[in-house]
Amino acid sequence: MDLPRSFTIAESGHRIHNPIDDRKLAQLGRALRLEPGTTALDLASGSGEMLCTWARDHQVTGTGVDISAAFTAKAKARAEELGVAGRVAFVHGDAAGHVADEPVDLAACIGATWIGGGTAGTVELLQRSLKPGGLMLVGECYWRLDPPDEATVKGCHAQGRDEFRSLPGLVDHFGDLGYDVVEMVLADQDGWDRYSAAQWLNIRRWLDANPGDELVGQMRTVLDQGRANYVRYQREHLGWGVFALMRR
Ligand SMILES: C[S@@+](CC[C@H](N)C(=O)[O-])C[C@H]1O[C@@H](n2cnc3c(N)ncnc32)[C@H](O)[C@@H]1O
Numbered sequence: 001m002d003l004p005r006s007f008t009i010a011e012s013g014h015r016i017h018n019p020i021d022d023r024k025l026a027q028l029g030r031a032l033r034l035e036p037g038t039t040a041l042d043l044a045s046g047s048g049e050m051l052c053t054w055a056r057d058h059q060v061t062g063t064g065v066d067i068s069a070a071f072t073a074k075a076k077a078r079a080e081e082l083g084v085a086g087r088v089a090f091v092h093g094d095a096a097g098h099v100a101d102e103p104v105d106l107a108a109c110i111g112a113t114w115i116g117g118g119t120a121g122t123v124e125l126l127q128r129s130l131k132p133g134g135l136m137l138v139g140e141c142y143w144r145l146d147p148p149d150e151a152t153v154k155g156c157h158a159q160g161r162d163e164f165r166s167l168p169g170l171v172d173h174f175g176d177l178g179y180d181v182v183e184m185v186l187a188d189q190d191g192w193d194r195y196s197a198a199q200w201l202n203i204r205r206w207l208d209a210n211p212g213d214e215l216v217g218q219m220r221t222v223l224d225q226g227r228a229n230y231v232r233y234q235r236e237h238l239g240w241g242v243f244a245l246m247r248r
Contacts, residue, residue, distance in 0.1 A: 001067060001094060002067060002068060002069055003067055003068035003070075003071070005215060006215060006218055006219060006222060007068070008068060008070040008071070009202065009203060009206050009215070009219060010199040010202055010203055010219075010222060010226075011071075011199060011202065012070075012202045012206070013198060013201070013202045014046075014047065014195070014198060014199075014202075015047050015049045015074075015078070016046070016047070016049045016050075016194075016195070017046040017047065017071070017111065017195070018046075018110060018111040018139055018187070018195060018240065019187035019191040019192040019194070019195040019196070019240045020110075020139070020187050020191055020240070021187075021191045021194050022049070022053075024185050024191060025049065025050060025053065026053065026057065027185055028185040028242055028244075029050075029053070029054045029057055029058055031183050031185065031244075032106075032135060032183060032244060034054060034058040034106070035058075036058065037059060037060075037061065038058065038059075038061070038062075038105045038106055039060075039061055039102075039104040039105045039106070040054070040060050040061070040062030040063075040104055040105065040106040040107070040108065041062060041063055041064075041065075041098075041100045041104045041106070041107045041108070041126075041129050042062065042063070042064040042065070042108045042109075042110070043064075043065055043095035043098055043107075043108065043109040043112065043122075043125070043126070044065070044066055044067070044095050044109055044110070044111070044112030044115055045064025045065060045066045045071075045072075045075060045090060046064075046066055046068070046071050046075070046110075046111075047071045047074040047075050047078060048064050048071075048072075048074070048075025048076070048079060048088070048090050049075075049078065050108070050110065051063075051064050051075075051079075051088045051090075052075065052078045052079050052082050052084055052088060053082070055079070055082070055087040055088045056082045056083070056084050060087070060088075060106075061087045061088065062087075062088055062089075062104065062106075063088070063089045063090070063091060064088065064089070064090045064091070065090075065091045065093050065094075065095040065098050066090070066091075066092065066093075067092070067093065067094055068092075069092050072090050072092040075090040076090050094115075095109075095112070095115050096115045096116070096125075098125075098129075099125075099128045099129050100129035103129060103130060103131040103134070104129055104130060104131065105131055105134050105135065106130075106134060106136075106137065107126040107127075107129045107134065107135075107136050107137070108126070108136070108137035108138075108139075109122050109125075109137070109138055109139065110137060110138075110139035110242060111139040111140075111240070112139075113138065113139075113140055119138065119140055119173060119174075119177075120173075120177055122138060123136065123138065123174070123177050123179065123245070126138070130247075133246070134246075135182075135244055135245070135246060136244070136245040136246070136247075137242055137243070137244055137245075138242070138243050138245065139240065139241070139242045139243075140170060140240070140241065140243065141164050141238055141239065141240050142164050142165055142166060142167045142169070142170045142238075142239045142240070142241070143161075143164050143165070143166050143167075143237060143238070143239065144167075144236070144237055144238060144239035145236060145237045146166075146237075147161055147233075147237055151233070152233045152237055155229040155232060155233030155234065156229075156233050156234050156237055156238050157229075157234075164238075167186075167241075170243070171243070174243060174245055178247060178248050179245040179246065179247055179248065180245065180246050180247075180248055181243050181244070181245055182244050182245065182246050183243075183244035184241050184242065184243045184244065185241060185242050186239065186240070186241035187239070187240040187241060189235055191240075192230075192234070192235055192238070193235075196226075196230045196234065196235075197227075197230070199222075199223075199226065200223060200226075200227055203219050203222060203223045204223065206219065207219055207220060207223070
């Protein structure tokens, strides 16, 4: 049980595996007015940057669960580096169906809503770990611009145009699920570049250092095709944001 190696190669240098940059992640932490001692659960926590920096800046405590052994190891190392290893723990495992032993103040899934079978299922999953009145954070894609054709839909890795909603459609969807959207921080295109363009140097350096690896052909395609799709389709058409929700 692990993330395919192609992802850990492409995102080997990333601290944040999403188009929200460190500045916006800090902005989100401040916007939520987190009290010292806030307890948190982060499903699909990646390299742990959110929990680690919020433990440092807001004295949050909590657990992150991620299916990537490599990212989980990075998260633990980051916690040590920031001096917060006593406040946050990172577990390597499948977060699908994961519910906290004790209900938490803040439950998050930032950019991995497939773990609950989509937005609605992930909201339901997170709710099972939340204290009454708690905050939920969901990171999700939306169409920044309507995709004009099927090539754009495919180039954005969507199964169909219905896979994502517009921004108003997504906010309405959270409302239909019974939640108030109480805050949001949206990625901008510079943030997308930090997530997507930052993969190109990771991959190119890996290709140079590992000419005999069985993944060379695949990673060359990821670099060439991924970059073309990104500049042609994703950068213009895909939006992404973190939405803070409270149950009505
Ligand atoms: C887009 S990244 C987001 C990571 C992190 N939330 C962040 O913002 O940096 C998606 C993450 O989901 C993790 N993941 C994918 N499937 C998972 C699963 N079933 N259970 C736990 N983690 C999973 C991947 O390993 C990866 O770290």
